[in-house]
Amino acid sequence: MSAVPQERRVVTAIPGPKSQELQARRTATVAGGVGSVLPVFTARAGGGIIEDVDGNRLIDFGSGIAVTSVGASAEAVVRRASAQLADFTHTCFMVTPYEGYVEVCEALAELTPGEHEKKSALFNSGAEAVENAVKIARAYTKRQAVVVFDHGYHGRTNLTMALTSKNMPYKNGFGPFAPEVYRVPVAYGYRWPTGPENCGAEASAQAIDQISKQVGADNVAAIIIEPVLGEGGFIEPAKGFLPAIAQFAKDNGIVFVADEIQSGFCRTGQWFACEDEGVVPDLITTAKGIAGGLPLAAVTGRAEIMDAAHAGGLGGTYGGNPVACAGALGSIETMKELDLNAKAKRIEEVMKGRLAAVQEKCDIVGDIRGRGAMIAIELVKSGTKDPNPEATAAVAKACHAAGVLVLTCGTYGNVLRFLPPLVIGEDLLNEGLDVVAEAIASV
Numbered sequence: 001m002s003a004v005p006q007e008r009r010v011v012t013a014i015p016g017p018k019s020q021e022l023q024a025r026r027t028a029t030v031a032g033g034v035g036s037v038l039p040v041f042t043a044r045a046g047g048g049i050i051e052d053v054d055g056n057r058l059i060d061f062g063s064g065i066a067v068t069s070v071g072a073s074a075e076a077v078v079r080r081a082s083a084q085l086a087d088f089t090h091t092c093f094m095v096t097p098y099e100g101y102v103e104v105c106e107a108l109a110e111l112t113p114g115e116h117e118k119k120s121a122l123f124n125s126g127a128e129a130v131e132n133a134v135k136i137a138r139a140y141t142k143r144q145a146v147v148v149f150d151h152g153y154h155g156r157t158n159l160t161m162a163l164t165s166k167n168m169p170y171k172n173g174f175g176p177f178a179p180e181v182y183r184v185p186v187a188y189g190y191r192w193p194t195g196p197e198n199c200g201a202e203a204s205a206q207a208i209d210q211i212s213k214q215v216g217a218d219n220v221a222a223i224i225i226e227p228v229l230g231e232g233g234f235i236e237p238a239k240g241f242l243p244a245i246a247q248f249a250k251d252n253g254i255v256f257v258a259d260e261i262q263s264g265f266c267r268t269g270q271w272f273a274c275e276d277e278g279v280v281p282d283l284i285t286t287a288k289g290i291a292g293g294l295p296l297a298a299v300t301g302r303a304e305i306m307d308a309a310h311a312g313g314l315g316g317t318y319g320g321n322p323v324a325c326a327g328a329l330g331s332i333e334t335m336k337e338l339d340l341n342a343k344a345k346r347i348e349e350v351m352k353g354r355l356a357a358v359q360e361k362c363d364i365v366g367d368i369r370g371r372g373a374m375i376a377i378e379l380v381k382s383g384t385k386d387p388n389p390e391a392t393a394a395v396a397k398a399c400h401a402a403g404v405l406v407l408t409c410g411t412y413g414n415v416l417r418f419l420p421p422l423v424i425g426e427d428l429l430n431e432g433l434d435v436v437a438e439a440i441a442s443v
């Protein structure tokens with residue numbers, strides 16, 4: 001556990017004077033297209049706290065977007081990555097390999113769903129993993145089409161922008177996009193016209209009908225889905241949807257890819273979110289939580305599919321960097337040692353209980369959803385289901401001012417999402433939720 005004191009402390013305006021000074025330098029030199037949720041500059045971070053350069057300590061409900069699940073300075077991550085740094089920083093696995101890469105692939109084979117023989121390839125970012133999953137699926141099936149879903153998010157590179165559904169800010173003005181990408185409906189229970197009970201069956205039937213009629217199942221290389229949709233608003237596909245789509249893929253020789261980049265590695269109280277409905281993906285993409293903050297990503301899947309790409313067809317200069325691999329081994333060690341799946345489930349229990357109490361008093365809280373430490377509320381206009389992005393921004397702003405870092409998301413910008421580090425103390429968690437509750441009551 002980190003040396004950063006585990007307590008909220010607000011001693012200046014947020015952002016404070018030193019952060020504002022740094023922000024002025026940043027504005028002069030950092031490209032405007034790179035945004036920040038909250039321009040407080042970080043001095044150190046760990047456990048459930050981010051300490052800024054002005055000495056403020058913020059409760060972290062963001063984990064750097066679901067990355068630092070073990071905290072931002074986890075002992076095992078720091079120890080293993082530091083030792084690796086001293087030994088060597090890089091050789092390039094494609095030039096002379098090293099053991100850490102192999103160990104990470106062994107861990108992925110052990111932890112991902114399914115008893116089949118598995119192989120992995122390592123990359124630097126989530127988007128790169130998704131791109132490679134598409135390359136592998138196309139090589140294996142000798143087909144081209146890729147099917148994705150409404151509200152899906154898969155990254156910001158050219159192919160993954162095409163796979164991502166939301167225009168602003170991810171795609172606007174950045175086309176043309178990669179071809180042979182098809183988007184179909186997802187089972188969004190809260191907004192399904194006939195209600196959440198019918199949603200899984202109806203949405204899967206619609207999606208399968210569209211794929212069959214508009215694309216042709218025989219043309220589809222891969223179906224890619226987030227088992228809990230992240231940027232799109234923490235949408236849990238209604239029960240029955242994922243198994244139906246996975247079965248359709250299986251029946252038609254389509255590679256079923258679970259993008260668990262945000263939902264994986266204990267975040268939802270399971271190693272992987274698709275386990276909840278017993279879905280075993282052919283390929284699974286991981287990143288974010290995998291390496292305790294170091295940049296690492298992976299594609300893991302059935303050995304015969306993973307081996308379909310020709311030798312030399314996959315890779316990259318830095319993919320599976322040895323320091324990042326050491327970080328991943330430290331992160332996985334921490335997850336097992338502290339039983340972070342159980343911690344995530346406990347976070348869900350605390351959060352959902354507290355948020356339900358808020359909802360009773362506040363009718364702008366339309367929906368509370370998510371699993372484990374991936375929880376969100378969807379804010380609407382009083383008495384309707386109309387999205388309320390203004391209130392969402394106002395609540396986030398009030399939380400930030402009081403020293404609680406929260407993030408927003410959702411196709412309509414009206415979802416407040418909570419992604420605390422799984423190692424956050426329960427007192428801190430409750431204190432953060434006090435601030436969230438007050439912020440909602442105040443708008």
Ligand SMILES: *Cc1c(COP(=O)(O)O)cnc(C)c1O
Nearest residue numbers: 125126127153154155230261262
């Ligand atoms: C964040 C994310 C990505 C992209 O990962 P990067 O590391 O930002 O490239 C892809 N898919 C999902 C589900 C994500 O949450």
